[in-house]
Amino acid sequence: MAHRKSPARLAKDTRVAQFRAMAASPTATPSIAWQALAQLEATLVGRVVLPSSPDYDDARQESNPAFQAFPQLIVYCACESDVLECLTLARRHSLWVAVRCGGHSTAGYSVNNGMVIDLSEIRGVVLDPPNQRVHVLPGTDFDHFNGAMNRTGWHVPTGACGSVCVGGFVQGGGYGYTSRAFGIQSDLVLSLRVALADGTTVTASATENPRLFWAMRGGTGGNFGVLLQVTYRMVRLEQVWAWAVSWDAAHAAQVFTLLQARFMQTGAPDALGYMMNLGYQNQQPVYMAQGMFCGTQEAGMQAIAPLLAVPSAQLLVSKTGTYPDMNVWLEDHPYSLPEALPDGICETKACGYIAGPLTPAQWQAIIDYFATSPNPWSLAYLEPYGGAINRYPVEDSAFIHRHVDANLVADVFWRTPEERTKMEAWLDGLMRMVAPWLNGHVYQNYPDSRLEHFAHAYWGPAYPTLQKAKASYDPGNFFRFAQSISLPAVDAKEPQSQSGGGA
Incomplete structure (x- = not known):
């Protein structure tokens, strides 16, 4: 049969030739030899992106443009062997490695100034x-x-x-x-x-x-x-019932109190999942819960009947379908929060776990503070726990957050350094206010680079065992970033002169 190179191989040949041409240039002096980069590109099924590549600025960006790092190289891996080739090169040239899948690390830890191993094309x-x-x-x-x-x-x-x-x-x-x-x-x-x-x-x-x-x-x-x-x-799971309910400001604290008492660790059926949102719609605060019930509309309506009995309750969404279809539906129904978010806007997030009951006055304090947001894009929301989350044995994995009511999360958005200062000061004020009502732990999938005692916050008593696992499987501390797990003999402090890493 005829033998023809694929378009992907032709493009790869062009990149390899460019790297080898740079190797012959007396003015080209990268930290990694151009010949080594050419060999890596030739070996990979995927591709190498360098600062000189036309798509470098797009490739280095995280989902949150607040994080701006400048890797020496980004490798889009296409299969397992590509990952192993990257690790070999990184060991040989003492490269600092970050691992990236979707680029959604809320602290920017999936990019660095060394080598980014990007897995977004290894999917299936x-x-x-x-x-x-x-x-x-x-x-x-x-x-x-x-x-x-x-x-x-x-x-x-x-x-x-x-x-x-x-x-x-x-x-x-x-x-x-x-x-x-x-x-x-x-x-x-x-x-x-x-x-x-x-x-x-x-x-x-x-x-x-x-x-x-x-x-x-x-x-x-x-x-x-x-x-x-x-x-x-x-x-x-054959089907779910998607739902959303809103209330007036006058009843918001009553709703929060009811949710904590009867819809978290106790009361509500496990089949009921939701988020309680504080946001802005048409420049005005809104108070809305939205979620799914793993079952029929009839059973779901029975489960949320106490919420619908609160004065001013409005059922905004009632739709049955598959989980994937309803997950997409709830992205923008009844409306999107935050509303009209500008392209390229930056985000800062903070969170903490509520493990004990709050009084109606304490919930009202959160509601009142939220209404002071300097711009209309801020979000505060509860991710309720209970059910299967809390029943899973805490000692059986490194995810320790089992005996809690909910994760309280706040997001702020900004465009300029001045806006950042203002919005992060407002966010810090919120977290200081609620700190006495939190248990001191933080959901590790929402990392916060500003946490002083991150090891305790993310992992608590599990941290020494994580250090032992680190010593067993990464004894040279090859995988590291600002809030990575340290080796047992090393104090868990932020490494010097490092700004990223992780997945």
Whole structure:
């Protein structure tokens, strides 16, 4: 048969030729030899992006433009062997490595000024219904993950944002609308395939490398190795009922108090998942819960009947369908929060866990403070726990946040340094006010670079065991970033002159 090069191979030949031409230039003096870069490009199925590449500025950007790093090289891996080639080059040239899947790290830890191993092109979903399993590659975003499972009757909890990828999400736990019914996403993991710093590839499960299996379910990405594949236990979920309810400001504190008393650790059926939102619509604060019930509309209406009985309650959404379809529907129904967010705007996030009851006056203080936001894009919301999340044994994974009512989260948005100063001061004021009502821990999938005691906040008493896992699987501290897990003999302080890493 005729032998013709694919367009991808022709493009690769062009890049290799460019790198080799630079190697012959007496003025080109990169920290990595051009010949080595040419060899890497020639070996990969994927591709190398350098500061001189036309798409470099796009490639280095995170989802949040607040983070601006300038990697020496970014490698878009297309298969496992590409990852191993990257690790070999990084060891040989002592490159500082960050691992990126979707680029959604809320502290910017999936990019750095060294080498970025990008997994966004290693994606795919393979269902195994007879064994109730699904195998997922790390760069698979939730749009693809949910889409592959749509109308199959099978389900794994995912987050609400469709562009977030599996690789980073699952290693930080992974919360979604159906987590109260089925658990944090990492609770459904059966095994992980991982590339270690020394170039070996291992399987982590309850029976193989159990310490690594324990650590990577909650220990966050970029700490132990490069995640190559996840195998989940699937659950049956034919349909969900999507719903949203709003209330007037006068009844907001009553709603928050009711939610905490009867819709978190106790009272509500596990099948009910939701978020309670404070946002702005038409420049005015809104108070809205939206979520899913794993079952029928009739059963769901019964579950939220106490919420509908609050004066001023309005049922804004009532729609039945598959989980993937309803997940998309709830993105902008009844409306989007934040509203009319400008393109390219920057975000700062903070959060903390509520573990004890708040009084109506304390809820009212949060509501009143939120109304003082300097701009109309701020968000504050509750991610309620309870159900399967809280029943999962706390000692069985590095995700420790089990005996809590909810995660209280706040996001602020800004465009200029002046706006950043104002909005972050407002955010800090909110977190100072609520600090006495929080338990001191923070959801590790919402990392905050400003946390002083991040190890305690993310992992609490699990941290020493995570350090032992680090010593076993990354004894040279190859994978590191500002809030990475330190080796047992090293104090858990932020490394000097480093600004990123992780997945």
